[in-house]
Amino acid sequence: MNNILKAKNLKALIGIILIYVIVQALIMVGIVDDYYQILLVMICLNIILSVSLNLITGFTGQFSLGHAGFMAIGAYVCGYITVTVKQEFSFLIGIFAGAIAAALVGILIGIPTLRLKGDYLAIATLGMAEIIRIIILNVEAVGGASGLSIPQYANWTWVYIFTVATIVLLKNFINSTHGRACISIREDEIASEAMGINTTRYKVIAFAIGAFFAGVAGALYSLYFYFIKPDQFGFMKSIDILVIVVLGGLGNIRGSIIASILLATISSYLQEYPELKMVIYALVLIVIMILKNKDMTKFKKFITEKILRRQTAV
């Protein structure tokens, strides 16, 4: 109990509640209108997606390009359950069912593919996500290519609750024994295997947990935007999420959160120029990657020089 009520955790809790109260007050006053509310929801969904992908790619070091596939599963399972079971809180069951379905598929896909490394794994996961999308496209029960309409159950409050829960759960997972095992796989797979870590098992666990939260994000997406189409979960969506993770920094949750806010805001402002939106987005992407690389090398040089100087001083 003492552990949970540490000052740091209390501060975080107060921060979480404060953000919610402020946003809620702004909504009440009318400063945050519908447009900004959609932006806020997009930011939250981006946070869930990028933090969960960061667990797979950033912390465990497994390069996945298939996150949109899991999102699609979450969205469609949740949407189907919500539409067929017309109870008041069936959407909550839908969210969990969607997330669990995504996690199961994650395990199913993860066991064979996670033996692959680097680019090969990326391409295999990309293929898996595309196969999921094509299968959904051909299932008439969920509307096929014409899409599925769902009653709008989720609001900003639900999305916020799930976002905070995702961050807290994933942060705790990373700081646990299991999380440390995942990080050791990223650092050196052979060494961590030599230390007695069952690398395959932990890779699959990380993959399944990442898929679970991607499923949550997908379910929330379907419940908030109340209309889903297989096209929305294409290859580009996976890329978008990966870009957020890389921009925020691999293995950096805070970075993912900041990058989610940044990219969602940029893309919502670019919405006004539909023709040039993607061109600008692409240019921003290239420039950021090139600049980031430059800054990183300078940064590394700075660090090594500082450390070297200290060593010579000693």
Add this chain to the structure above:
Amino acid sequence: MCFLKCLYFLNFLDLEGVRLLTQFLQQLINGISLGSIYALIALGYTMVYGIIKLINFAHGDIYMLGAYIGFVCITYLGLGFVPSLIISMILCAVLGILIEKLAYKPLRNAARIAVLITAIGVSLFLEYGTMAIVGPTIRTFPQVFPQSRFEIIDGVVIKVTQIYILLVTIVLMILLQYIVRMTRMGKAMRAVSTDQDAARLMGINVDRTISFTFAIGSALAGAAGILVGIYYNSIDPLMGMIPGIKAFVAAVLGGIGIIPGAMLGGISIGVIETFVSGYGSSLYKDAAAYAILILVLIVKPSGLLGKNVREKV
């Protein structure tokens, strides 16, 4: 030809057998001509991956631009097929070099993931940049070849277009093999792909070799673009996306970094895809390519023609 003789022999089969066989052979011809286009694109992927270990996502879009350049040459400049093909290949090669110099070279020593995202950025830039300039409409590619067709044997038809596609592909592949096997530059390319540092120590200009690889790969993609335009009669700014990924699948299938592998992989993917849409459902056509990819990666990640490399600790 051997397979014609075969067919005459098999004509002794009953009617149903002949019908199935002709259908099979027709699908095979269509598959091979589609596959040879995939092979041309896959060659560029495989060469670039072989030399700098980068999945060049922009490659599919260079192929799209090749189709557009060909379109402009034929429709607006009134050029014939061969001059258009050559112009398109040259311009695509220049474009390939430019992309390499501007976007990939600053990231030569960066993390793989950063380079990959840059490649995706370049791809998006080319797709939507083209869309902003020429508009998103689908354009009809002019007919440059007569629409006549030959009947090889009862019911099995080969179009003139398909013959040209095969011819161009074969000529380009022989040319590529010549460049890679016989010339100094080819030798340098092989050296750099084996060991970049050692190649540099031997006095090879690594940067120039990489640029040259991009040029050749992009030129092949440009040629593939024109051929696809002629084959399908229509081009649009997003046409490079899916064939790009499929060509990459072809490269992986054949064994990435191996040039004959890309040819084999490309033709296999084309044939399989035609068979899936011919006998099964065309809706699952795209899924077939990905399913094959995953199977190959799981069973033999080094590809059909690849050698197994043991991991050393």
